[in-house]
């Protein structure tokens with residue numbers, strides 16, 4: 196089973212249009228929620244401004260988008276969209292609805308007939324997205340509105356505390372991939388339902404009969420002088436009853452009615468339901484945190500991916516943010532295609548994937564495609580540039596870095612090796628370089644100065660790579676095999 200990995204950087208409407216029809220098994224998307232907020236990615240410790248914005252306004256492009264999306268005037272999708280714009284108006288909510296509808300339309304196209312989609316939103320826009328999805332996927336293919344309780348308490352002013360997100364689950368047809376998941380029994384459940392205990396653990400007593408009169412068959416006999424109650428039959432033939440008794444698994448009441456011991460540790464647990472309160476969001480000090488405001492926990496994605504796909508299947512996330520979906524897909528051996536318009540998001544995704552699987556070959560496409568574009572990023576947003584170059588070089592982003600001077604990333608698999616992307620001619624190595632034995636320096640402004648500082652520290656090895664190596668790079672090639680990247 197070959198696992199394929201793809202990261203496309205740019206507006207996902209454009210990226211989605213390049214995905215062939217019916218090739219994706221599962222889509223998870225966590226788009227902006229129409230919250231009216233700006234979200235940050237705290238990298239480099241500098242005040243870089245928002246990583247992405249969730250503020251929407253209607254403009255002339257929405258008129259033409261409405262026209263093109265409703266060109267097939269007879270479809271339910273077209274009439275729903277037109278009606279929705281009339282109802283919510285040509286403002287922020289109308290713009291949001293149209294932008295999401297355009298992407299959902301593409302997603303419907305790329306999903307396989309057996310595919311599923313999970314749309315992560317919250318009560319500010321879930322009702323709008325449900326209308327669109329009912330029209331596109333068919334109300335009969337709506338499966339769940341999952342309530343993900345992300346926190347325990349939130350002080351709502353003069354209203355109940357908003358503590359949950361909503362995840363809308365639809366399938367493309369009624370034949371879809373489904374793997375039932377189970378949660379372990381909770382302590383309260385065990386205490387309530389498994390009230391007996393012996394040397395083998397907690398157990399409950401369950402009936403040995405099934406519904407239906409089967410008089411005259413091998414399911415109707417006298418067991419120790421007792422017949423099954425009227426309208427019921429024994430659940431097993433007499434040979435199996437004898438086996439169960441010999442194994443000590445039957446308990447008889449005073450009147451001789453048998454019951455079977457079922458141990459708590461035998462069952463799979465409780466089937467997952469549509470309210471998820473057992474998957475906490477990331478705490479402030481969680482080691483999983485990468486500094487991306489809207490980062491979701493990997494266990495949330497693992498639940499979704501396990502339920503609605505199989506190993507080797509293709510999972511698509513058009514709004515991947517810090518890369519959580521790619522990490523979960525990687526852990527579960529799924530192929531993945533993720534998209535984001537932000538370079539910081541893409542950088543985090545690459546770095547996180549590399550932490551999961553050092554040898555992962557990730558196919559990159561989209562911005563920045565050329566050295567010129569890279570140069571533009573460096574000038575406009577030095578911190579994003581630092582993050583990107585560090586991540587394509589497969590180094591771990593170091594969030595203590597001072598952006599704008601020098602970006603330092605420590606390679607995960609070798610803590611004594613640094614990757615350095617110089618950002619100015621005056622760059623200084625200010626970090627504690629205690630155990631450093633080698634480094635990799637990207638030729639940029641001031642790299643000679645840095646190379647000199649390195650030499651003074653007496654490090655045994657310093658490789659310099661040309662910036663050109665940062666473009667169209669295949670991450671598998673950044674394992675720093677000397678013949679790949681080293682220049683004399």
Ligand SMILES: C[S@@+](CC[C@H](N)C(=O)[O-])C[C@H]1O[C@@H](n2cnc3c(N)ncnc32)[C@H](O)[C@@H]1O
Pocket residue numbers: 205206207208225226227246247487489490491492513514515516517518519520534535536537540
């Ligand atoms: C809510 S965040 C996703 C967070 C993600 N689930 C995680 O765990 O980190 C939404 C992401 O969508 C991206 N985004 C917003 N509009 C986009 C567009 N038109 N095309 C591609 N990405 C977009 C933003 O850059 C942001 O990273």
